[in-house]
Amino acid sequence: MTDLTQNSLNPSEAEDPKRSDFVRELVSEDLENRRFNRSVQTRFPPEPNGYLHIGHAKAIVLDFSIAQENGGICMLRFDDTNPTTEDQRYVDAIVEDVQWLGYNPASINYSSDYFEQLYEWAELLILEGLAYVDAQSAEEIAEQRGGFGQPGIEGPYRDRTPDENLALFREMRDGLHPEGSCVLRAKIDMQHENMQLRDPVMYRIRYDHHYRTGDTWKIYPSYDWAHGQGDAIEGVTHSLCSLEFSDNRALYDWYLQQLPLEGEAPYQTEFARLELTYTVTSKRRLKQLVDDGHVSGWDDPRLPTLRALRRRGYPASAIREFCSFIGVSRTNSRHDIELLESFVRTELNQTAQRRMAVLRPLKLVITNWPEDEHGEPVIEMRTLVNNPEDDADGTREVPFSRELWIEQDDFRMEPPPKYFRLSPGTEVRLRGGYLVTCTGAICDEEGNPLEVHCTYDPQTAGGSAPDGRKVKSTIHWVAASHAIDGSVALYERLFKERIPGETTGDPIDDLDRDSVEILRDCKLEQSLSDVEPNEVVQFERIGYFAADPVLEDHFHRTVGLRDEWARLQNQR
RNA sequence: UCGGGGAUCGUUCAACUGGCAGGACAUCGGGUUUUGGUCCCGACAAUGGAGGUUCGAGCCCUCCUCCCCGAACCA
Numbered sequence: 001m002t003d004l005t006q007n008s009l010n011p012s013e014a015e016d017p018k019r020s021d022f023v024r025e026l027v028s029e030d031l032e033n034r035r036f037n038r039s040v041q042t043r044f045p046p047e048p049n050g051y052l053h054i055g056h057a058k059a060i061v062l063d064f065s066i067a068q069e070n071g072g073i074c075m076l077r078f079d080d081t082n083p084t085t086e087d088q089r090y091v092d093a094i095v096e097d098v099q100w101l102g103y104n105p106a107s108i109n110y111s112s113d114y115f116e117q118l119y120e121w122a123e124l125l126i127l128e129g130l131a132y133v134d135a136q137s138a139e140e141i142a143e144q145r146g147g148f149g150q151p152g153i154e155g156p157y158r159d160r161t162p163d164e165n166l167a168l169f170r171e172m173r174d175g176l177h178p179e180g181s182c183v184l185r186a187k188i189d190m191q192h193e194n195m196q197l198r199d200p201v202m203y204r205i206r207y208d209h210h211y212r213t214g215d216t217w218k219i220y221p222s223y224d225w226a227h228g229q230g231d232a233i234e235g236v237t238h239s240l241c242s243l244e245f246s247d248n249r250a251l252y253d254w255y256l257q258q259l260p261l262e263g264e265a266p267y268q269t270e271f272a273r274l275e276l277t278y279t280v281t282s283k284r285r286l287k288q289l290v291d292d293g294h295v296s297g298w299d300d301p302r303l304p305t306l307r308a309l310r311r312r313g314y315p316a317s318a319i320r321e322f323c324s325f326i327g328v329s330r331t332n333s334r335h336d337i338e339l340l341e342s343f344v345r346t347e348l349n350q351t352a353q354r355r356m357a358v359l360r361p362l363k364l365v366i367t368n369w370p371e372d373e374h375g376e377p378v379i380e381m382r383t384l385v386n387n388p389e390d391d392a393d394g395t396r397e398v399p400f401s402r403e404l405w406i407e408q409d410d411f412r413m414e415p416p417p418k419y420f421r422l423s424p425g426t427e428v429r430l431r432g433g434y435l436v437t438c439t440g441a442i443c444d445e446e447g448n449p450l451e452v453h454c455t456y457d458p459q460t461a462g463g464s465a466p467d468g469r470k471v472k473s474t475i476h477w478v479a480a481s482h483a484i485d486g487s488v489a490l491y492e493r494l495f496k497e498r499i500p501g502e503t504t505g506d507p508i509d510d511l512d513r514d515s516v517e518i519l520r521d522c523k524l525e526q527s528l529s530d531v532e533p534n535e536v537v538q539f540e541r542i543g544y545f546a547a548d549p550v551l552e553d554h555f556h557r558t559v560g561l562r563d564e565w566a567r568l569q570n571q572r
Numbered sequence: 573u574c575g576g577g578g579a580u581c582g583u584u585c586a587a588c589u590g591g592c593a594g595g596a597c598a599u600c601g602g603g604u605u606u607u608g609g610u611c612c613c614g615a616c617a618a619u620g621g622a623g624g625u626u627c628g629a630g631c632c633c634u635c636c637u638c639c640c641c642g643a644a645c646c647a
Contacts, residue, residue: 049646081646247577272578338597429606432606
């Protein structure tokens with residue numbers, strides 16, 4: 001189960017300094033001109049045939065914030081006009097994801113609830129001679145539609161009488177015609193330069209079971225015949241969608257003009273969808289990754305789906321902030337994934353509690369550490385700050401003793417230039433513990449360190465020296481006697497290329513086959529066993545990690561900390 | 573080929589609709605620091621091209637170039 005409770009909007013988001021964009025400008029103009037006699041209404045209209053991803057988040061944030069900023073409402077509407085591909089489980093998942101993102105739709109609607117109304121309106125168009133039943137094959141219809149620069153031609157059934165059409169259409173509804181045998185088409189203009197207006201299909205016959213209407217219907221409305229009408233029925237004012245629907249706008253308007261609607265009709269505005277570097281956001285590509293087993297499922301943390309980002313530890317607020325920051329335009333663009341990550345870091349830096357975890361352990365022994373009366377090493381409790389960015393998070397007690405685990409990366413037998421961490425003869429701080437000086441190390445035959453030896457300065461409890469001397473590095477540690485064993489999943493980008501598939505046309509070719517690394521012998525600070533499922537903590541000096549919702553002591557790397565040392569090394 | 577959109581620092585979003593091209597991320601440099609984190613300071617860097625109008629053009633006009641979308645009984 002996923003925790004969906006902690007997603008109220010930040011106050012800072014509500015009073016977001018008004019950034020203007022062309023959509024908001026349109027809305028304010030409409031408000032000034034009193035175009036609508038109803039409040040601003042928007043809707044997020046997914047088709048329940050897949051899972052929501054970061055691209056949808058942009059649309060969701062836009063739809064909801066436009067409404068919120070103007071005292072209006074935003075609804076969730078499932079555009080479920082295709083029984084072949086849609087399913088209730090997608091509805092459930094989408095509702096959950098929208099909620100997790102932090103939004104409560106004013107209502108949850110379904111295009112399928114309008115099937116009856118849509119059907120009546122279709123008969124109306126037929127009666128007015130604006131729609132006809134075409135008994136040609138899909139291929140024939142496509143052929144007659146013409147092409148870019150070539151006008152279409154009118155088919156043989158175009159001039160049937162309204163009565164004939166009505167009878168035929170009712171037969172279609174009643175299941176008297178096989179699938180694919182005929183369609184209802186709007187009678188517009190086969191020569192129109194906009195192909196969308198070349199007698200578009202309004203209804204097709206499908207004998208599939210619809211997940212909501214069951215077997216009630218044998219005919220299903222097309223997207224265009226359902227969408228604008230759904231908007232109108234619901235009272236939508238501003239119908240926002242992505243750029244590829246630009247050409248559909250004329251049809252959207254045409255349909256609404258033919259119908260006896262009250263009040264000003266909604267109108268459609270298109271904007272550029274969100275693309276990100278090093279990932280894909282298309283239902284088809286995502287489905288392929290899942291179906292072909294390139295990832296473990298729709299919530300594989302390497303995916304850009306909302307459930308994956310959630311599992312990975314991305315805060316909903318960071319996604320929201322990111323989406324409103326990037327704004328909205330009509331330019332095809334691809335944002336750096338780093339920008340999203342920087343929003344995640346900014347949020348998590350403020351909110352995530354700090355803990356110590358050693359991912360690749362190396363034993364460190366403090367040779368002059370005292371023993372108790374039984375000859376056992378003393379266990380000393382050290383007090384560590386939970387979050388330097390937020391005093392309210394308080395402190396915790398962490399055991400410290402003679403034998404500790406430290407990160408393999410934090411010791412070098414022969415330190416490279418600029419290496420500030422432990423090496424023979426150097427002194428470092430064990431965070432919140434003591435200053436220790438390395439006296440040497442036991443190595444295997446190949447020279448790999450097995451155990452590092454240090455002496456500690458008893459005067460430096462807490463980590464500062466009374467004489468004021470400085471050390472160049474602070475490293476994290478976990479007491480060997482109290483460490484819990486855990487595992488960690490380190491994620492890299494799923495794709496090696498900035499624009500997956502750019503060169504070959506197939507993103508799969510750019511898949512990084514090693515995009516996840518599981519570390520199984522990690523040593524975790526005791527308190528890490530208390531972390532709630534999906535909670536994100538910072539492993540000091542490493543990154544942000546989300547507790548797996550089911551696996552014990554397993555963490556997913558949300559995002560790493562910026563790493564100056566790694567950058568230095570890459571420079572050479 | 574026709575129709576519809578688009579083009580501003582490396583990436584993106586701005587520029588009060590004709591008045592010194594700004595921010596964020598990234599990069600580079602510096603400072604602070606018990607996280608090589610955070611924070612702070614600084615630097616780099618752009619109006620696709622050619623004409624025209626204007627005192628003045630990213631913005632207006634003309635031509636050109638390049639990119640995206642459109643010929644499902646998908647959405």
